[in-house]
Amino acid sequence: DGGITQSPKYLFRKEGQNVTLSCEQNLNHDAMYWYRQDPGQGLRLIYYSQIVNDFQKGDIAEGYSVSREKKESFPLTVTSAQKNPTAFYLCASSSTDNTEAFFGQGTRLTVV
Amino acid sequence: KQEVTQIPAALSVPEGENLVLNCSFTDSAIYNLQWFRQDPGKGLTSLLLIQSSQREQTSGRLNASLDKSSGRSTLYIAASQPGDSATYLCAVTPRNQFYFGTGTSLTVIP
Numbered sequence: 001d002g003g004i005t006q007s008p009k010y011l012f013r014k015e016g017q018n019v020t021l022s023c024e025q026n027l028n029h030d031a032m033y034w035y036r037q038d039p040g041q042g043l044r045l046i047y048y049s050q051i052v053n054d055f056q057k058g059d060i061a062e063g064y065s066v067s068r069e070k071k072e073s074f075p076l077t078v079t080s081a082q083k084n085p086t087a088f089y090l091c092a093s094s095s096t097d098n099t100e101a102f103f104g105q106g107t108r109l110t111v112v
Numbered sequence: 113k114q115e116v117t118q119i120p121a122a123l124s125v126p127e128g129e130n131l132v133l134n135c136s137f138t139d140s141a142i143y144n145l146q147w148f149r150q151d152p153g154k155g156l157t158s159l160l161l162i163q164s165s166q167r168e169q170t171s172g173r174l175n176a177s178l179d180k181s182s183g184r185s186t187l188y189i190a191a192s193q194p195g196d197s198a199t200y201l202c203a204v205t206p207r208n209q210f211y212f213g214t215g216t217s218l219t220v221i222p
Contacts, residue, residue: 042201
């Protein structure tokens with residue numbers, strides 16, 4: 001059953017800690033994306049990757065890092081430098097020509 | 113930079129009514145436009161994809177149109193049902209990423 005899997009669904013982080021959100025896809029898509037969703041602000045792009053071992057910053061990359069060592073995986077690390085990390089994080093993938101995008105079910109990160 | 117606007121921000125209709133959601137974008141140089149549905153606390157589910165060479169797409173009770181020259185798309189929902197209650201988002205793809213509107217929150221009252 002093809003799709004995108006994000007884990008965990010809920011994540012709690014203490015201030016000063018780094019946390020890593022997982023995103024795995026079995027759709028054989030080259031492009032993968034990370035978005036942040038806050039109430040009333042819509043989705044904002046954090047990072048995207050068009051190919052393995054390459055990625056680009058989006059609009060709000062500060063305080064985040066990513067890696068793309070495998071086509072199927074695009075993990076996002078929320079570092080302690082991110083001042084307001086509490087949000088809903090969504091991972092997506094699409095084919096290289098940016099046709100239809102598919103999303104995971106999201107990870108809700110809360111700083112405690 | 114591409115700006116995507118969705119109007120109205122919220123909409124409440126009685127069951128059975130037909131309705132139209134609007135999406136406008138500032139840069140007409142897009143490859144595709146996609147409509148999504150999002151239920152509370154969930155990810156986005158793709159509803160319809162309109163490629164730049166197309167004018168509309170239909171799936172069941174849903175019909176989406178695209179007018180690139182005017183920078184507009186509409187999502188028409190026929191015979192609305194309570195199960196249609198959700199937030200609907202549109203996204204355009206100029207190049208290498210997707211730009212999203214802030215969504216329309218739809219409530220269908222039984």
